Amino acid sequence: MKIITVALQKGGVGKTSTAVSLAVELAKSGRTILIDADPQGNATTWLNIQTMQYEFADLLNGKCGMEQCVNQTSTPNLFIIPTAGIGGELKEYSENKAGGNQGKIKKTLKEIAKNFDYCVIDTSPSFGNFERGIFYATNEIVAVLQLDEFSKDGLQIFNDRLQSFINDNLEEDEARPTFNKIVFNAKDDRISQQGIILNQFMPLKEHGYNLYVIPVDQAYRKVQSAHIAIQDFTGTKKETLDTIKKLAEDLK
Ligand SMILES: Nc1ncnc2c1ncn2[C@@H]1O[C@H](COP(=O)(O)OP(=O)(O)OP(=O)(O)O)[C@@H](O)[C@H]1O
Ligand SMILES: [Mg+2]
Numbered sequence: 366m367k368i369i370t371v372a373l374q375k376g377g378v379g380k381t382s383t384a385v386s387l388a389v390e391l392a393k394s395g396r397t398i399l400i401d402a403d404p405q406g407n408a409t410t411w412l413n414i415q416t417m418q419y420e421f422a423d424l425l426n427g428k429c430g431m432e433q434c435v436n437q438t439s440t441p442n443l444f445i446i447p448t449a450g451i452g453g454e455l456k457e458y459s460e461n462k463a464g465g466n467q468g469k470i471k472k473t474l475k476e477i478a479k480n481f482d483y484c485v486i487d488t489s490p491s492f493g494n495f496e497r498g499i500f501y502a503t504n505e506i507v508a509v510l511q512l513d514e515f516s517k518d519g520l521q522i523f524n525d526r527l528q529s530f531i532n533d534n535l536e537e538d539e540a541r542p543t544f545n546k547i548v549f550n551a552k553d554d555r556i557s558q559q560g561i562i563l564n565q566f567m568p569l570k571e572h573g574y575n576l577y578v579i580p581v582d583q584a585y586r587k588v589q590s591a592h593i594a595i596q597d598f599t600g601t602k603k604e605t606l607d608t609i610k611k612l613a614e615d616l617k
Contacts, residue, residue, distance in 0.1 A: 366478045369616055370486040370503040375519050378511045379550035381407045382585050384487035389594040390613035392443035395482025399445045402499055403489040404459060406450030412438050413592035414447045421446045422454035424473060431477055440594060446477065459495035470498025492526050500530060503542040505616060509550050512559040545574045546615065553581040575615055579608050
């Protein structure tokens with residue numbers, strides 16, 4: 366059992382794209398659960414879970430049991446705990462109920478993960494009480510960035526928050542989430558500035574970080590509206606698929 370959280374406090378960088386693709390890839394080697402922990406419910410929409418009876422917030426609110434909110438997806442071995450975007454209750458939960466409930470969030474996630482080989486959590490761009498509860502349960506964090514002039518600051522802020530969360534909340538002997546994997550998403554070779562920015566991140570390798578570059582790939586938009594995985598679409602770039610494979614391999 367391994368809990369992997371895909372995160373970064375910036376919207377639209379490709380967290381959901383990475384989380385769903387990674388979950389599909391991991392499902393090839395073990396039972397995998399994807400948890401949609403973003404009130405927008407984008408991962409749920411992508412995988413076309415329309416007939417859900419219960420969502421993640423119902424489990425956290427004690428309105429259903431775990432089995433009741435686990436949904437099968439069309440990918441073998443891949444299951445999802447969904448979140449209903451419109452009309453869903455996760456927004457209310459994360460904003461008003463997560464405070465003081467981090468222990469419960471951690472326990473719930475650990476309980477879920479027990480039944481699977483891999484658990485992938487897609488998060489929103491926030492870093493609040495709800496996300497802290499998720500980090501409590503997390504074994505590995507994967508950050509997703511885009512190569513623009515603010516990405517260095519974005520990573521710095523994320524890392525600072527994460528470290529202060531760890532220092533303020535976890536005892537010396539408590540397990541800490543590993544953070545040494547960074548995905549640079551939607552790299553466009555025609556934009557030379559992106560190459561320059563990527564080079565500025567390279568020294569991180571000497572500090573034990575693994576860097577993954579996913580090219581700009583129109584396949585993402587297409588598969589999301591067609592409700593399929595990038596692995597099941599013939600137009601996906603080889604480099605995209607290879608990077609997702611490598612990321613999954615390194616997370617096993
Ligand atoms: N490598 C890529 N190349 C081109 N487009 C991409 C790529 N990755 C993601 N996209 C597109 O960028 C948009 C944002 O991606 P995504 O929803 O994964 O970001 P996010 O970080 O989860 O956003 P949010 O913070 O709102 O949850 C989507 O329309 C997606 O199709
Ligand atoms: Mg998202």
